[in-house]
Amino acid sequence: MTAELALRLVWSPPADRVTHSFDFEKALQRDDELGYVPRASVTVEYPPYDAVFATNSAGLRGPEQGVERAAGRRRIVVLGDSFAWGHGVSAGLAFPEVIDAALPLADVINLGVPGYDLSKSRRFYERVGRAYQPDLVIVAICQNDFQVSDSADRPATTTTANPAEATNDTQAAPTSRGVKQWLRAHSRLYQLMQQTINTNKSLARFSVRIGLKEELAGFEMLDDNLRPALIDAP
Structure with missing residues (x-):
């Protein structure tokens, strides 16, 4: 005392x-397999950072991306957690969006989700990202991913409603x-x-x-x- x-x-x-003054319930929704996934077509705000961005109809940061790509364009998918997602930064400033702006002939699709480990990122890719048929997949890895993801096939954490x-x-x-x-x-x-x-x-x-x-x-x-x-x- x-x-x-x-x-x-x-x-x-x-x-x-x-x-973090971040409305998780607005930005993320529960999912039976992964625990949660990004919510589609919402505006996300980070008041401490004066940061605002929107998710598209697939729940991803960035502009709409149809499954069918335009002729002559390359596709890059980025997997990861909050660092890929862009925690605390506005639209256009998450690193996948910076890469997208630097590559005029490529579309970069951000599949980063706050809190995901390597196992969940892989399953999210199989569910959402594979359909985009990317030419390149970038996996953003943090130190704790090595501590947590001891197996790529580790079952998802079960939640009870x-x-x-x-x-x-x-x-x-x-x-x-x-x-x-x-x-x-x-x-x-x-x-x-x-x-x-x-x-x-x-x-x-x-x-x-x-x-x-x-x-x-x-x-x-x-x-x-x-x-x-x-x-x-x-």
């Missing part, structure tokens, strides 16, 4: 960086998340600990091994705000 009070006098967390159907393990998870959310909102010690862990790779890996940190892909998934929108909502 003394340490908590002392820390409150001398340290504050970076300005609301703990919450009805709490009555949950097992003892899934019933315990919301309680644990609730405690973490409370600490994240109210405890300076917890906020400082999380900031230290998230900026130190060795500490992050150690925290995963001892159970302090979940082994998840995509840096937004470090924030529990994503989970209620995708798991607990009907």
Whole structure:
């Protein structure tokens, strides 16, 4: 208690960086196989960054892309998580869009989805991307993808919409998340600990091994705000 009070006098967390002020429920929708997929034809806003972009009818960032390509054009598909998706940047600034602008004879299709690991990206490609018959597929990989995707055929995480159907393990998870959310909102010690862990790779890996940190892909998934929108909502 003394340490908590002392820390409150001398340290504050970076300005609301703990919450991303991103409407996950508006941008993403639940999916039985992948857990969630991008929502089609919506406008996504990131108020802290003054960033706005829209998704097309396939739920992807960027302009409409028909399955049939125009004669003489190449196609590139980009797979990845929030870094490919373009977390916090406006239309035209996600790196797949920058590549698209630099290649006048190619169409770059962004299949990045926040929080996806390599396994989910592959299955999303098989469902959506393969139909575009790309000439080249770029896979954007982050360090945590190697930690999480130990198998390309790893089954998708199962989510339960009805709490009555949950097992003892899934019933315990919301309680644990609730405690973490409370600490994240109210405890300076917890906020400082999380900031230290998230900026130190060795500490992050150690925290995963001892159970302090979940082994998840995509840096937004470090924030529990994503989970209620995708798991607990009907």
